[in-house]
Amino acid sequence: MDVAALSALALPDPDGAEHRLGDYWRDRRVALVFLRHFG
Amino acid sequence: MCREHAAQLRDAYPEVQRVGAEVVAIGTGPSMARAFVEDYRIPYPVLIDADARAARAATIGRMSFLGMFTPASYPGTIRAWRAGHRIGASGKRVTQLAASFVVGPGPTLHYEHRNKHGADHPPLDDVLAALRR
Numbered sequence: 460m461d462v463a464a465l466s467a468l469a470l471p472d473p474d475g476a477e478h479r480l481g482d483y484w485r486d487r488r489v490a491l492v493f494l495r496h497f498g
Numbered sequence: 499m500c501r502e503h504a505a506q507l508r509d510a511y512p513e514v515q516r517v518g519a520e521v522v523a524i525g526t527g528p529s530m531a532r533a534f535v536e537d538y539r540i541p542y543p544v545l546i547d548a549d550a551r552a553a554r555a556a557t558i559g560r561m562s563f564l565g566m567f568t569p570a571s572y573p574g575t576i577r578a579w580r581a582g583h584r585i586g587a588s589g590k591r592v593t594q595l596a597a598s599f600v601v602g603p604g605p606t607l608h609y610e611h612r613n614k615h616g617a618d619h620p621p622l623d624d625v626l627a628a629l630r631r
Contacts, residue, residue: 484602
């Protein structure tokens with residue numbers, strides 16, 4: 460688990476807006492859940 | 499089953515916010531993401547990892563096709579179905595396993611649970627405990 464590499468990634472939400480992952484946990488704890496798929 | 503765990507986190511979201519934490523879910527493909535958010539009334543951010551960049555950084559495991567039907571998953575699948583969590587159409591990368599982590603503040607990992615099969619997920623209390631510390 461490379462948290463630093465993960466922090467640098469930006470992923471889109473369902474509306475297409477990009478979010479940098481590290482911004483979520485810059486100053487708080489985050490439960491980060493990888494789902495198998497949405498189906 | 500990740501739908502069951504997603505719903506657990508939805509129901510616990512007020513407590514997550516009360517302790518100043520957040521939940522972020524990452525799925526595998528865009529085609530069903532919006533329906534998932536709407537059907538399950540997901541209040542926390544949901545992001546799409548279409549090209550598996552995040553999955554690779556988090557070294558998320560995969561199972562074989564036959565591994566999706568391992569008997570170890572039967573009790574959890576039955577429990578989830580009885581609770582109303584039904585799998586719809588298969589999404590992208592169906593052999594990618596799910597996993598949960600608690601990170602932050604900053605690039606610090608506090609907790610991890612790597613699901614062993616499709617019906618596995620971490621105990622909600624363990625995730626909440628890691629968020630409260």
